[in-house]
Amino acid sequence: MPTVRSKTCLLSAFFSLLALASCTGDRAPKVEQDDGKTIECPRAAQEIAIDGLVEDAWRVGAVLRLDDPADVADPNEVKIYTLWDEQYLYVAYEVSDRQLVGHQYERDHKALYKDDMIEVLLDPRLDRTDQWLEDDIVYHINILGQVKDDRGTAEGRSDATWDSQALFAVHYEGTLNDSTDSDRGFCVELAIPWREIGKQPHNGVRLGIDFAAGDAEGPDEHLWDWRGAHPFRQPTVYGTLVLKD
Numbered sequence: 001m002p003t004v005r006s007k008t009c010l011l012s013a014f015f016s017l018l019a020l021a022s023c024t025g026d027r028a029p030k031v032e033q034d035d036g037k038t039i040e041c042p043r044a045a046q047e048i049a050i051d052g053l054v055e056d057a058w059r060v061g062a063v064l065r066l067d068d069p070a071d072v073a074d075p076n077e078v079k080i081y082t083l084w085d086e087q088y089l090y091v092a093y094e095v096s097d098r099q100l101v102g103h104q105y106e107r108d109h110k111a112l113y114k115d116d117m118i119e120v121l122l123d124p125r126l127d128r129t130d131q132w133l134e135d136d137i138v139y140h141i142n143i144l145g146q147v148k149d150d151r152g153t154a155e156g157r158s159d160a161t162w163d164s165q166a167l168f169a170v171h172y173e174g175t176l177n178d179s180t181d182s183d184r185g186f187c188v189e190l191a192i193p194w195r196e197i198g199k200q201p202h203n204g205v206r207l208g209i210d211f212a213a214g215d216a217e218g219p220d221e222h223l224w225d226w227r228g229a230h231p232f233r234q235p236t237v238y239g240t241l242v243l244k245d
């Protein structure tokens with residue numbers, strides 16, 4: 001059984017096997033918007049607790065939908081929110097998923113992508129290259145609250161030995177690795193320090209971004225992303241995130 005860590009830890013994860021109140025809240029999102037390439041990221045109006053619970057403070061801007069496009073019986077529904085303040089770029093995922101599956105507790109495990117999980121991919125310099133360069137970062141976070149965080153290199157390789165200082169937390173509702181019942185889903189909150197991104201945040205700042213999600217059930221390597229990157233570490237097709245006051 002994983003431990004509960006304080007949010008002051010560099011990496012924190014909160015797990016619950018209990019049927020608590022929904023991590024997604026009861027309110028429907030006010031706006032659902034995806035113009036295809038650009039996301040406006042509003043400034044956080046209050047402090048965000050990185051605890052895996054997507055509070056109302058997230059619901060101030062557009063919601064990006066990233067529902068599973070595969071022809072499966074119960075496709076996951078995925079909603080993504082973004083926020084920023086002087087310290088962090090924040091990303092939250094709300095995933096409705098009828099079967100919760102996760103096995104990897106080891107950081108940077110190569111098979112982590114086979115669990116129920118999400119990915120955030122950044123091209124901070126907006127190079128839009130087909131190489132994964134030193135500014136480029138991918139965060140894979142699975143339902144167990146484990147991470148595989150990789151950074152590019154000047155040679156265009158992806159280096160999993162690089163470790164992020166981001167804060168994140170995962171909360172799921174249902175029974176893990178039990179196909180005899182039907183689960184509700186999970187939420188992920190991620191706070192990425194701007195010093196890690198390498199930019200000073202202010203109104204109008206832009207960076208390249210893609211979002212992905214993976215469902216352990218269904219076809220092999222059952223992952224999908226927002227911008228249709230193949231492979232996902234392909235900033236040429238990434239969208240743009242724009243900070244707004």
Ligand SMILES: [Ca+2]
Nearest residue numbers: 049051053054
């Ligand atoms: Ca929260």
Ligand SMILES: [Ca+2]
Nearest residue numbers: 097099116216
């Ligand atoms: Ca699943």
Ligand SMILES: [Ca+2]
Nearest residue numbers: 123127135136
């Ligand atoms: Ca780049």
Ligand SMILES: [Ca+2]
Nearest residue numbers: 149160162163
């Ligand atoms: Ca790593």
